[in-house]
Amino acid sequence: MTASPSASLSFDAPSDAFLDRVRDHVRALPESGIVEVMNYGRNRPGMIPLWAGEGDVPTPAFICEAAAKALHGGETFYTWQRGIPELRDALARYHAELYGVPVDPSRYFVTGSGMQAIHIAVAMALGAGDEMILPTPAWPNAAAAAQKAGAVPVEVPLAYGPDGFTLDIDRIAAAVTPRTRALFINTPANPTGFVATHDDLKALLALARAKGLWIIADEIYGRFYYDDAERAPSFHDVMAPDDHVLFVQTFSKNWAMTGWRIGWIEAPPALGQVIENLVQYSTSGVAAFMQRGAIAALEEGEPFVKEQIARARLGRDLVADTLLATGKVDLVKPKGAFYLFFGIAGESDVRKLGLKLVDEANVGLAPGTAFGAGGEGFLRLCFARGAHQLDEAAQRLARWIAGRA
Numbered sequence: 001m002t003a004s005p006s007a008s009l010s011f012d013a014p015s016d017a018f019l020d021r022v023r024d025h026v027r028a029l030p031e032s033g034i035v036e037v038m039n040y041g042r043n044r045p046g047m048i049p050l051w052a053g054e055g056d057v058p059t060p061a062f063i064c065e066a067a068a069k070a071l072h073g074g075e076t077f078y079t080w081q082r083g084i085p086e087l088r089d090a091l092a093r094y095h096a097e098l099y100g101v102p103v104d105p106s107r108y109f110v111t112g113s114g115m116q117a118i119h120i121a122v123a124m125a126l127g128a129g130d131e132m133i134l135p136t137p138a139w140p141n142a143a144a145a146a147q148k149a150g151a152v153p154v155e156v157p158l159a160y161g162p163d164g165f166t167l168d169i170d171r172i173a174a175a176v177t178p179r180t181r182a183l184f185i186n187t188p189a190n191p192t193g194f195v196a197t198h199d200d201l202k203a204l205l206a207l208a209r210a211k212g213l214w215i216i217a218d219e220i221y222g223r224f225y226y227d228d229a230e231r232a233p234s235f236h237d238v239m240a241p242d243d244h245v246l247f248v249q250t251f252s253k254n255w256a257m258t259g260w261r262i263g264w265i266e267a268p269p270a271l272g273q274v275i276e277n278l279v280q281y282s283t284s285g286v287a288a289f290m291q292r293g294a295i296a297a298l299e300e301g302e303p304f305v306k307e308q309i310a311r312a313r314l315g316r317d318l319v320a321d322t323l324l325a326t327g328k329v330d331l332v333k334p335k336g337a338f339y340l341f342f343g344i345a346g347e348s349d350v351r352k353l354g355l356k357l358v359d360e361a362n363v364g365l366a367p368g369t370a371f372g373a374g375g376e377g378f379l380r381l382c383f384a385r386g387a388h389q390l391d392e393a394a395q396r397l398a399r400w401i402a403g404r405a
């Protein structure tokens, strides 16, 4: 006789029965404020989606081919937890070239994305009840990573004025408490385009030294810098070997590899075993064939990276100039990253505005409120796309702004 499903096998149990046993701090993780508008608009015909933090160019063929070759060549086994030696060597050379630091492969640890790099840094620095200070508006995932570790993200709004967003070190210092363990510093910043000056970085380091804090340095947009220098100011320029700085990094943006999920941490070699353990007990390493692709990116990717930066600079100017010409936007051209963060005169409810722009302009932007304190009244627009699409999006927005009156 075949058994028929009994009531006890029903899948209709009330959801609270499951949610009640999920740990409070995990259940309390916020839903992304960007996803609401994406879900609302993603299938609209002709929609120009500028809400996400990625470009429209697929990973270059030479990177894909290096990964495919390794995959077909049998690199399908468990691998080094810290990353394959060849990739760690390539990372050391890349950093030496870009930042003028000594070549030392033992400082580099391969992770399954910049996001995992952040989780590892947070896991080393923070525990239940500890506080992590972060200037906002900020990409929401860093605060959420702290919350996931049971820690408390403390938002400190950047100052905003005619020069755009700037760091107010006194506000940051005033937010330090006996529970503070880390400063999370993203420069150039998503979503504001804020770029810390060398003086800002020195002041942050001095504060971290005085209070015994970690600095988690997220400089993933460091190459996307529009001030006629090869890269933005970095903690590398001002730190000493004994400073407690953990760099979180990614292949996602420079080399158009967002879907690969591969990044790295740069940290003092003394932390090697701890980081190895954190990788071992989470993902147990990054696929070796993907790491071969990453080596190709570092070794052959310079012309591609430079092209992406030039394209982003053009995109920034194109959209910003069209919007500024309306005379109805509050917008300062960002010095770094690839986002405009701007307000439209008379539009304060940006959550509703994001949805309205989907309906009425067919352009997808992220509401500033998704990025924490200080984001009210702003919209984020990603300009890492081709000029044709950006021009069309800017025209649509300008027409929408003019048509409101």
Ligand SMILES: Cc1ncc(COP(=O)(O)O)c(C=O)c1O
Pocket: 053, 113, 114, 115, 116, 139, 186, 189, 190, 218, 220, 249, 250, 251, 252, 258, 261, 262, 263
């Ligand atoms: C500021 C910042 N840091 C880190 C990341 C992580 O990138 P990924 O997880 O794709 O490596 C992102 C992605 O958008 C970001 O904007």
